[in-house]
Amino acid sequence: xxxxxxxxxxxxWYGESHILHGMEFDVRExxxxxxxxxxxxxxxxxxxxxxxxxxxxxxxxSFAGRQTIxxxxxxxxxxxxxxxxxxxxxxxxxxxHENLMLPPKVRDGGLALERIYELFPNLRERLAxxxxxxxxxxxxxxxxxxxxxTGARLLMLDDPLRRxxxxxxxxxxxxxxxxxxxxxxxxxxxGHAARVPRGLGPVGTDP
Amino acid sequence: xxxxxxxxxxxxxGQLLIGLINGSFYAxxxxxxxxxxGLLNIINFTHxxxxxxxxxxxxxxxxxxxxxxxxxxxxxxIAVGAFGVIIERTMLKQLYKLxxxxxxxxxxxxxxxxQGLFRNEYGSSGLPYSIPSQLQGGQNLGFMFLPNYxxxxxxxxxxxxxxxxFVIEKTKLGSYLRAATENPELVRAxxxxxxxxxxxxxxxxxxxxxxxxxxxxPIYSVNPLMGADLIIVVFAVVVIGGMxxxxxxxxxxxxxxxxxxxxxxxxxxxxxxxxxxxxxxxxMFRPAGLFGTPR
Numbered sequence: 001x002x003x004x005x006x007x008x009x010x011x012x013w014y015g016e017s018h019i020l021h022g023m024e025f026d027v028r029e030x031x032x033x034x035x036x037x038x039x040x041x042x043x044x045x046x047x048x049x050x051x052x053x054x055x056x057x058x059x060x061x062s063f064a065g066r067q068t069i070x071x072x073x074x075x076x077x078x079x080x081x082x083x084x085x086x087x088x089x090x091x092x093x094x095x096x097h098e099n100l101m102l103p104p105k106v107r108d109g110g111l112a113l114e115r116i117y118e119l120f121p122n123l124r125e126r127l128a129x130x131x132x133x134x135x136x137x138x139x140x141x142x143x144x145x146x147x148x149x150t151g152a153r154l155l156m157l158d159d160p161l162r163r164x165x166x167x168x169x170x171x172x173x174x175x176x177x178x179x180x181x182x183x184x185x186x187x188x189x190x191g192h193a194a195r196v197p198r199g200l201g202p203v204g205t206d207p
Numbered sequence: 208x209x210x211x212x213x214x215x216x217x218x219x220x221g222q223l224l225i226g227l228i229n230g231s232f233y234a235x236x237x238x239x240x241x242x243x244x245g246l247l248n249i250i251n252f253t254h255x256x257x258x259x260x261x262x263x264x265x266x267x268x269x270x271x272x273x274x275x276x277x278x279x280x281x282x283x284x285i286a287v288g289a290f291g292v293i294i295e296r297t298m299l300k301q302l303y304k305l306x307x308x309x310x311x312x313x314x315x316x317x318x319x320x321x322q323g324l325f326r327n328e329y330g331s332s333g334l335p336y337s338i339p340s341q342l343q344g345g346q347n348l349g350f351m352f353l354p355n356y357x358x359x360x361x362x363x364x365x366x367x368x369x370x371x372x373f374v375i376e377k378t379k380l381g382s383y384l385r386a387a388t389e390n391p392e393l394v395r396a397x398x399x400x401x402x403x404x405x406x407x408x409x410x411x412x413x414x415x416x417x418x419x420x421x422x423x424x425p426i427y428s429v430n431p432l433m434g435a436d437l438i439i440v441v442f443a444v445v446v447i448g449g450m451x452x453x454x455x456x457x458x459x460x461x462x463x464x465x466x467x468x469x470x471x472x473x474x475x476x477x478x479x480x481x482x483x484x485x486x487x488x489x490x491m492f493r494p495a496g497l498f499g500t501p502r
Binding site: 051052053072074075076078082083085089091092093094098101102103104106113150161 | 382383385386388389390392393394395396397398399400401434
């Protein structure tokens with residue numbers, strides 16, 4: 001099967017510092033790929049490079065057959081890639097509902113709001129609360145929920161279980177998502193091996 | 208003659224009205240500054256000059272194209288807003304990664320250039336602009352005489368301010384704006400064209416200044432320095448309200464206009480300084496402004 005995402009010889013810089021040196025991997029449709037590495041290895045930078053959020057990047061990143069290396073991040077998102085950032089990126093000046101509805105739909109086939117509330121019932125009860133008044137775990141649910149809505153074909157979760165290894169609700173959510181998802185998308189969750197919950201499905205790193 | 212606190216009611220309400228009129232302009236201008244500062248992080252010192260340009264566009268339209276006040280109300284904000292868009296695309300855009308100070312210097316320099324050019328052409332004595340025929344005359348309210356045009360200015364600017372507040376705080380478009388104020392990179396990575404939004408926001412803020420300029424034309428004379436005089440007070444209003452706060456700029460704009468008006472009645476000597484005294488006190492106790500949140 002052809003790869004949905006092909007990363008070839010990617011170099012990325014933050015200002016003067018050269019972070020990624022020839023990164024290469026593939027993600028196929030329906031596949032879960034996990035990036036592993038110690039702190040500072042460049043996992044977050046890899047995701048940000050795919051998203052077009054680093055200052056300078058070179059090499060080749062093609063998504064669904066389209067070269068994205070020269071596109072701005074808003075155009076990349078429109079192709080169907082969504083990022084759940086490490087720091088969650090919940091907006092304090094938006095309430096929960098506004099946070100959830102913020103990312104525009106980029107394709108059909110995203111989860112309906114009802115389904116997101118089924119996965120994360122806490123969100124439904126707090127729709128009018130300020131986004132950052134939620135607990136850390138609830139903010140993580142919100143950060144994941146809002147990109148499930150968009151219909152993106154590739155979800156990139158940056159260390160989604162950080163600090164919440166013992167929160168069953170989130171893991172259940174991730175599992176439920178797999179079981180019910182009619183049209184599974186590829187995901188690139190990233191984090192240390194210990195942080196990837198069992199039962200999330202096929203997990204692998206690319207050679 | 209009736210009196211309140213030893214002051215004739217005629218004088219009291221008269222000054223209150225002038226206060227409300229000034230407050231309308233403070234509110235419209237500080238609102239534009241707040242919107243621009245929120246998203247662009249630039250303190251737009253060109254705001255006064257853009258307000259003046261709005262009044263001049265109204266004057267041009269009337270005298271060169273025969274288009275009256277109502278046309279000016281629609282055309283001037285668009286024309287001056289488009290001028291703002293060009294400034295943002297060609298100049299301000301280069302400064303976003305730098306300190307606030309550079310944006311302030313650039314916009315201040317632009318204001319001096321624009322005001323200089325207009326003064327060269329039109330001198331510093333004002334050009335007359337008459338009140339539109341539909342709004343001439345006034346109402347006798349019993350306790351005071353209310354000119355129709357002034358009532359219109361207060362009502363219309365209040366409506367514009369509250370609509371702007373509504374759009375920013377209560378609509379989908381506004382949620383993009385608020386989110387982009389906090390974290391533009393992430394909003395962009397969700398597929399929203401943030402640079403275009405920034406350009407249009409600057410154009411909108413500038414358009415508000417021009418709209419205020421058109422409304423001011425029949426009240427104050429149209430002159431190249433009308434913005435320079437006003438903008439200093441407006442910056443004090445913005446500091447008191449809290450930089451970047453939408454409702455803060457509206458409430459403090461009208462509030463300080465009224466306070467200034469009342470000061471003229473009760474202690475006229477302080478009427479030119481009262482806003483700056485309030486600013487000093489607010490800065491001592493709430494450095495982020497009455498409605499601002501420290502960042």
